[in-house]
Amino acid sequence: EAQVTQNPRYLITVTGKKLTVTCSQNMNHEYMSWYRQDPGLGLRQIYYSMNVEVTDKGDVPEGYKVSRKEKRNFPLILESPSPNQTSLYFCASSYGLADPFSQFFGPGTRLTVL
Amino acid sequence: LAKTTQPISMDSYEGQEVNITCSHNNIATNDYITWYQQFPSQGPRFIIQGYKTKVTNEVASLFIPADRKSSTLSLPRVSLSDTAVYYCLVGDMNSGGYQKVTFGTGTKLQVIP
Numbered sequence: 143e144a145q146v147t148q149n150p151r152y153l154i155t156v157t158g159k160k161l162t163v164t165c166s167q168n169m170n171h172e173y174m175s176w177y178r179q180d181p182g183l184g185l186r187q188i189y190y191s192m193n194v195e196v197t198d199k200g201d202v203p204e205g206y207k208v209s210r211k212e213k214r215n216f217p218l219i220l221e222s223p224s225p226n227q228t229s230l231y232f233c234a235s236s237y238g239l240a241d242p243f244s245q246f247f248g249p250g251t252r253l254t255v256l
Numbered sequence: 257l258a259k260t261t262q263p264i265s266m267d268s269y270e271g272q273e274v275n276i277t278c279s280h281n282n283i284a285t286n287d288y289i290t291w292y293q294q295f296p297s298q299g300p301r302f303i304i305q306g307y308k309t310k311v312t313n314e315v316a317s318l319f320i321p322a323d324r325k326s327s328t329l330s331l332p333r334v335s336l337s338d339t340a341v342y343y344c345l346v347g348d349m350n351s352g353g354y355q356k357v358t359f360g361t362g363t364k365l366q367v368i369p
Binding site for chain 2: 146198241246
């Protein structure tokens with residue numbers, strides 16, 4: 143089954159404790175992306191990746207890091223989480239560089255930073 | 257990246273056709289128009305995409321006038337399960353992937369029994 147998986151689905155942590163949210167897709171997609179969703183602000187793109195070792199900033203990259211060492215994986219790293227990073231996070235991937243807009247989304251990770 | 261404007265919310269009765277219009281006055285030549293649907297606490301789901309005129313699939317139709325400054329997503333005979341947020345996106349399909357994707361705040365459709 144074609145899918146984008148994220149782990150963990152729910153996470154409660156404390157300020158400053160480094161964490162990683164994993165994202166994996168089994169569709170051999172080139173384009174992958176991370177979004178955060180907050181009430182009243184909609185979905186905002188954090189980072190995206192066009193291929194292995196190629197990443198770029200989205201609209202809200204501050205406080206986040208990403209890496210793309212393998213085509214299927216695109217982890218989101220919060221080196222020192224803060225309460226304003228409490229949010230619902232989505233990972234997504236799309237078929238190719240010619241169409242970054244036809245994206246498959248993961249189920250989401252709900253993060254709470256205390 | 258072209259900015260989009262959509263109504264914040266809409267209500268419709270079951271069985272009616274719903275049309276959601278998105279304005280994108282600054283759309284560029286290489287930009288395509290894409291629509292997504294999102295249910296609460298789920299990731300968005302791709303619905304339909306087009307460049308000009310009309311596109312139809314099993315879920316919806318997308319109408320794009322000649323000047324492409326707006327587009328209309330049409331949902332035929334909506335049911336309660338169509339209650340969701342609908343997003344219009346506009347972006348360059350020829351960017352080679354070097355393209356931010358901006359969703360905006362979308363249109364919240366409430367279907368009433």
